Amino acid sequence: MMRRFALRPLQMFAGARFAHDDYINRHIGPNEAETAEMLKTLGATTLDEFIAKAIPANIVRPPMKEFKALSEKDALSHLRHLMSKNKLHKSLIGQGYYDAILPPVIQRNVLENPNWYTPYTPYQAEISQGRLESLLNYQTMITDITKMPIANASLLDQATAASEAMYAAFQAHKGKRAKFFVSSTCFQSTIEMLRTRAAPLGIEVVVGDVASVDLADPSLSGILVQTPDATGAVHDFTDLFAKAKQKGVFNCCGGDLLAMCVTKPPGEMGADIVLGSAQRFGIPLGYGGPHAAFFAVRDDLKRSLPGRLIGVSKDANGEIAIRMALQTREQHIKRDRATSNICTAQALLANMSAFYGIYHGQDGLVEIANSVHLKAKTLAIGMESAGHEVVSKSFFDTVTVKLNSVAPSEFVARCAERGVVVAADLAGGSVTIALDEATMESHVTSLLEAAGLQQPVYKNLEALARQRAGFATEVARKSPFLQQRVFKSYQNEHELMRYIQRLSRKDYGLTHGAIPLGSCTMKLNAAATMIPMSWPEVNGLHPLVPDDHSRGYSAMCLDLEQKLKEVTGFAAVSLQPNSGAQGEYAGLRVIRAYHASKGEGHRDVCLIPQSAHGTNPASAVLAGMKIVVVKCLPDGRIDVKDLEENCKKHAKQLACVMITYPSTYGVFDSDIVTCTTMVHEHGGQVYIDGANLNAMVGVTGPGFFGGDVCHINMHKTFSIPHGGGGPGMGPIAVREHLAPFLPNSALGPKVGGSQSFGQVSQAPYGSASILSISYMLMTMLGSSGLRRCTEYAILNANYLRKRLEQHYPILFVGDTGCVAHEFIIDVRGFKKSANVEAEDVAKRLMDYGLHAPTLSFPVAGTLMIEPTESESKYELDRIADALISIREEIAQIERGEQPTENNVLKNAPHTARVVTAADWTRPYTRQLAAYPSSHTVLEKYWPTVSRIDGAYGDRNLICSCVGIESYKD
Numbered sequence: 028m029m030r031r032f033a034l035r036p037l038q039m040f041a042g043a044r045f046a047h048d049d050y051i052n053r054h055i056g057p058n059e060a061e062t063a064e065m066l067k068t069l070g071a072t073t074l075d076e077f078i079a080k081a082i083p084a085n086i087v088r089p090p091m092k093e094f095k096a097l098s099e100k101d102a103l104s105h106l107r108h109l110m111s112k113n114k115l116h117k118s119l120i121g122q123g124y125y126d127a128i129l130p131p132v133i134q135r136n137v138l139e140n141p142n143w144y145t146p147y148t149p150y151q152a153e154i155s156q157g158r159l160e161s162l163l164n165y166q167t168m169i170t171d172i173t174k175m176p177i178a179n180a181s182l183l184d185q186a187t188a189a190s191e192a193m194y195a196a197f198q199a200h201k202g203k204r205a206k207f208f209v210s211s212t213c214f215q216s217t218i219e220m221l222r223t224r225a226a227p228l229g230i231e232v233v234v235g236d237v238a239s240v241d242l243a244d245p246s247l248s249g250i251l252v253q254t255p256d257a258t259g260a261v262h263d264f265t266d267l268f269a270k271a272k273q274k275g276v277f278n279c280c281g282g283d284l285l286a287m288c289v290t291k292p293p294g295e296m297g298a299d300i301v302l303g304s305a306q307r308f309g310i311p312l313g314y315g316g317p318h319a320a321f322f323a324v325r326d327d328l329k330r331s332l333p334g335r336l337i338g339v340s341k342d343a344n345g346e347i348a349i350r351m352a353l354q355t356r357e358q359h360i361k362r363d364r365a366t367s368n369i370c371t372a373q374a375l376l377a378n379m380s381a382f383y384g385i386y387h388g389q390d391g392l393v394e395i396a397n398s399v400h401l402k403a404k405t406l407a408i409g410m411e412s413a414g415h416e417v418v419s420k421s422f423f424d425t426v427t428v429k430l431n432s433v434a435p436s437e438f439v440a441r442c443a444e445r446g447v448v449v450a451a452d453l454a455g456g457s458v459t460i461a462l463d464e465a466t467m468e469s470h471v472t473s474l475l476e477a478a479g480l481q482q483p484v485y486k487n488l489e490a491l492a493r494q495r496a497g498f499a500t501e502v503a504r505k506s507p508f509l510q511q512r513v514f515k516s517y518q519n520e521h522e523l524m525r526y527i528q529r530l531s532r533k534d535y536g537l538t539h540g541a542i543p544l545g546s547c548t549m550k551l552n553a554a555a556t557m558i559p560m561s562w563p564e565v566n567g568l569h570p571l572v573p574d575d576h577s578r579g580y581s582a583m584c585l586d587l588e589q590k591l592k593e594v595t596g597f598a599a600v601s602l603q604p605n606s607g608a609q610g611e612y613a614g615l616r617v618i619r620a621y622h623a624s625k626g627e628g629h630r631d632v633c634l635i636p637q638s639a640h641g642t643n644p645a646s647a648v649l650a651g652m653k654i655v656v657v658k659c660l661p662d663g664r665i666d667v668k669d670l671e672e673n674c675k676k677h678a679k680q681l682a683c684v685m686i687t688y689p690s691t692y693g694v695f696d697s698d699i700v701t702c703t704t705m706v707h708e709h710g711g712q713v714y715i716d717g718a719n720l721n722a723m724v725g726v727t728g729p730g731f732f733g734g735d736v737c738h739i740n741m742h743k744t745f746s747i748p749h750g751g752g753g754p755g756m757g758p759i760a761v762r763e764h765l766a767p768f769l770p771n772s773a774l775g776p777k778v779g780g781s782q783s784f785g786q787v788s789q790a791p792y793g794s795a796s797i798l799s800i801s802y803m804l805m806t807m808l809g810s811s812g813l814r815r816c817t818e819y820a821i822l823n824a825n826y827l828r829k830r831l832e833q834h835y836p837i838l839f840v841g842d843t844g845c846v847a848h849e850f851i852i853d854v855r856g857f858k859k860s861a862n863v864e865a866e867d868v869a870k871r872l873m874d875y876g877l878h879a880p881t882l883s884f885p886v887a888g889t890l891m892i893e894p895t896e897s898e899s900k901y902e903l904d905r906i907a908d909a910l911i912s913i914r915e916e917i918a919q920i921e922r923g924e925q926p927t928e929n930n931v932l933k934n935a936p937h938t939a940r941v942v943t944a945a946d947w948t949r950p951y952t953r954q955l956a957a958y959p960s961s962h963t964v965l966e967k968y969w970p971t972v973s974r975i976d977g978a979y980g981d982r983n984l985i986c987s988c989v990g991i992e993s994y995k996d
């Protein structure tokens with residue numbers, strides 16, 4: 028038996044320390060003695076015995092193939108050794124990725140700061156004001172630079188943002204206009220993505236020269252153009268957009284934030300939707316990501332904006348407060364009518380880019396843009412003097428050159444000798460070179476030498492470049508931007524560091540305590556797993572470098588795929604999807620492609636149980652499927668009879684069933700094998716939503732009870748931090764027969780199957796750099812540690828359930844009398860007995876220094892608790908004690924000792940200002956308001972605003988920080 032030490036400081040000081048370096052001991056909350064105590068509470072003697080009881084026998088898997096755990100230190104050395112096989116050349120490939128300089132103050136205080144990376148999506152806005160303010164800054168920055176009225180708080184990448192734009196245009200015309208035109212000079216990955224996403228929706232993507240587009244075609248819903256385009260050419264689309272608008276055609280425009288600092292922004296050309304990537308605002312290349320995509324729209328489109336929108340509202344005291352706006356659009360409510368399936372996006376990266384904008388301000392950004400532009404002009408002049416032809420007459424940072432005296436392949440080879448990577452169009456005889464903030468003079472002279480210029484003198488060429496215009500004055504930007512106070516106040520490091528820390532202090536993260544959000548798996552994000560993200564050999568690679576530059580990545584990805592195959596029981600893996608929802612989409616497309624390969628392309632019915640996560644139906648719609656809802660029984664299990672009826676009724680059309688396992692109600696349903704067998708018998712495939720894999724690793728797996736494909740939320744089960752709403756990764760794993768259909772990539776390393784349906788992320792391995800986090804975790808746990816995590820996830824949940832069951836009804840418990848790794852407490856009865864709702868309990872928990880469980884999913888008006896294996900017994904007891912104490916507060920209302928309106932629950936959370944106000948007329952004490960438990964006396968977390976009025980903010984939508992500034996002044 029493993030020896031363990033307690034995590035609580037007191038016991039550590041008492042010397043209960045064991046001298047060994049197994050990471051598992053740091054990862055798992057309870058120690059040996061506590062484990063014994065917890066098992067006793069549950070009436071079991073050993074963990075093995077308890078797990079055997081909790082898991083239905085018919086789903087138990089054979090043991091995983093063993094792989095050894097490495098200590099934190101050894102795992103870091105191992106990964107560093109692997110990654111040293113990557114070649115770190117200077118990449119000038121472009122295609123939407125540019126080397127950027129991450130200001131160290133942002134690296135240290137945001138990227139490497141757990142206060143920023145551990146929180147969840149800001150559903151509990153009162154304890155998320157810091158990152159909400161930062162996301163509002165991001166939205167402001169995007170609207171201001173693009174000159175559009177409204178922007179969301181990020182999307183997954185530029186190519187998927189483009190497909191959201193295409194879908195918005197299609198939907199705005201109610202699906203009656205089936206064509207979407209894309210300029211052939213958009214990035215190639217964008218074009219590929221649009222083709223992939225259009226097919227199942229019945230949209231026809233027409234790719235061509237903008238000059239040839241027939242705007243009068245009544246079936247045209249929208250156009251997508253880009254400036255600067257993939258060749259580097261800067262455009263002014265004002266006339267085109269005006270003509271398109273007359274025909275009711277949507278104008279979608281890809282753009283580059285840095286270019287927009289000095290060139291006319293698409294908002295001033297009349298665009299309806301402007302999209303692109305904020306990567307070059309301080310975010311490392313990361314071999315493809317994560318990076319934030321931006322998406323800005325016309326004012327009247329705000330209610331159909333995909334992704335999350337942050338808005339300003341007020342709290343119970345009339346103070347300004349920020350929260351996610353228009354939450355009713357969340358997939359949970361709208362399901363198959365949702366605008367998009369995007370749930371996890373790129374919050375952390377959006378925040379980092381916003382701070383980059385704040386760090387530089389308008390003047391700094393213009394200076395950077397001018398400097399990049401000057402380097403590009405210098406390169407152009409040098410290329411011309413070497414006898415080559417610069418194709419793009421109007422450019423910003425990217426120059427396309429037709430080579431005359433040297434073959435493109437020879438030029439590329441000479442550049443490589445000098446440590447520079449460029450992209451060549453071998454057939455066309457040209458090269459495209461994209462410069463960036465981090466390009467040095469020596470890189471430019473290397474390029475010129477490679478192009479045959481003898482001993483180029485940079486200063487001389489630069490002097491010539493200064494006299495030449497790169498683009499016409501008509502397309503120069505004239506409007507100011509980032510004039511709000513926040514973009515002018517923090518340009519020295521002290522002030523910026525303090526601003527970043529001030530914001531983070533407002534937020535509750537795993538740095539404060541548990542975040543027991545059911546379905547979200549807020550487990551430890553160990554420091555060791557986060558370290559490789561800051562290594563240049565991990566974050567410095569462009570995703571389209573030649574294969575022999577990314578050997579380290581391919582080795583890591585191969586090993587990670589092996590491990591995920593072993594965990595799921597499947598035969599092949601795609602690491603491409605950038606979120607769970609994108610994994611769902613990819614998996615469903617794989618299923619459809621498989622049916623089509625057998626001549627059964629008509630199979631399009633997707634059966635989805637009532638209890639499913641909202642992204643399931645939203646993804647199925649995007650995959651062109653018809654959704655049929657399957658009933659659940661009152662005890663939470665799938666209604667097998669209803670499933671059977673639907674299988675029979677739709678047998679000819681049946682594509683698949685989409686099941687979350689263990690169910691979203693947190694139970695291991697022993698009927699699962701019956702269900703999967705039944706669907707197979709009717710010709711359907713089985714999609715397993717693997718968001719709850721944390722309850723399965725090493726014990727069971729989607730491949731062991733009849734699944735054909737699943738996605739894996741790496742930001743849940745495998746410890747990628749949630750970043751306050753992203754990034755994430757949602758790889759999919761499939762059985763052998765589905766492997767040929769896995770997603771591919773038009774550019775970069777060869778990935779995917781021989782009969783792939785297309786591409787779901789812009790980069791071949793999605794947000795590749797954060798895969799290193801999961802890889803580290805798995806390496807440090809080893810196969811037996813992975814299984815142990817599952818066991819403790821189940822033990823911790825059941826211990827907490829046991830402690831609470833005398834106080835709250837537990838909604839669903841499996842046949843075994845146990846829950847899986849999460850459970851639902853039912854608080855709906857208190858509405859009648861005490862006028863108390865789930866939200867009141869959630870907000871009161873803040874006064875106790877805790878984050879609420881998942882509210883109203885999967886059952887409205889209830890709370891779903893998932894403690895994870897990494898919470899200590901101390902923390903589990905703190906959650907239980909707080910909830911039991913709140914139950915007593917409710918009882919006081921029930922007994923008439925406290926009024927039904929003016930009480931600690933209805934008034935929660937209590938801010939410092941409220942409890943220290945001069946007058947206090949409430950029927951409870953200030954102490955009870957703010958210090959309801961002994962823990963709060965030791966360590967008080969103060970919410971910074973009172974209960975937020977969400978509806979007020981939705982009626983008076985303010986989604987940029989102009990409002991805040993004027994309010995504060």
Ligand SMILES: *Cc1c(COP(=O)(O)O)cnc(C)c1O
Pocket residue numbers: 369370371546547606607608609640642643687691716718719740755757
């Ligand atoms: C989290 C979750 C998803 C969606 O994952 P994202 O990464 O946010 O897109 C899907 N299904 C279930 C059950 C989940 O818990």
